[in-house]
Amino acid sequence: MDVTEQAEVARVRPHTTIDTGNVVEDLMTNETRYPVAKDGSQTDTKGTVACGSCAIPLQLGRWERWNGFLVECPSCGCLHGKSRALRNVAMAGLLFNVLSFWFLMRPKSALLWTLVFGSWVLGGVLLLPKRPSDATMLLFVGFLLLGPVVVSVVSAARHESLLFKPAHSST
Numbered sequence: 078m079d080v081t082e083q084a085e086v087a088r089v090r091p092h093t094t095i096d097t098g099n100v101v102e103d104l105m106t107n108e109t110r111y112p113v114a115k116d117g118s119q120t121d122t123k124g125t126v127a128c129g130s131c132a133i134p135l136q137l138g139r140w141e142r143w144n145g146f147l148v149e150c151p152s153c154g155c156l157h158g159k160s161r162a163l164r165n166v167a168m169a170g171l172l173f174n175v176l177s178f179w180f181l182m183r184p185k186s187a188l189l190w191t192l193v194f195g196s197w198v199l200g201g202v203l204l205l206p207k208r209p210s211d212a213t214m215l216l217f218v219g220f221l222l223l224g225p226v227v228v229s230v231v232s233a234a235r236h237e238s239l240l241f242k243p244a245h246s247s248t
């Protein structure tokens with residue numbers, strides 16, 4: 078499939094409340110599909126959050142609500158979520174490394190990125206010579222320390238750019 082075909086698939090695919098698409102497909106389509114939140118007007122207000130665009134109550138899962146993952150509003154079709162301060166995201170990435178993924182991304186994406194960095198460690202353990210040169214060691218450790226920061230910040234920047242915007246562009 079080329080890029081336009083993928084975009085078409087992503088556009089016409091019916092949305093479900095739980096995203097069950099596979100990881101590779103999400104990566105290829107740049108994860109443009111987000112779960113549609115349930116309208117919470119009929120439910121207890123305690124578990125709901127007002128849509129950032131049209132203010133109708135959205136019923137979200139607790140983990141979703143805490144972390145502010147993007148969801149599509151069933152009423153106005155905009156993406157709702159919590160705003161993320163990139164500086165804090167970068168700090169969390171430095172302090173918590175791959176753990177920070179689990180608070181920024183849905184579990185599937187967090188797992189995937191954790192595996193990427195896990196493979197880096199495993200690859201290093203298996204492939205690095207017993208006494209690696211300083212430059213090799215610097216590259217190995219540097220990637221491990223800074224890689225998660227970069228991934229977290231890019232993910233959060235993307236989140237910010239989509240927040241409160243229509244989930245589907247009309248073009």
Ligand SMILES: [Zn+2]
Nearest residue numbers: 128131150153
């Ligand atoms: Zn809305």
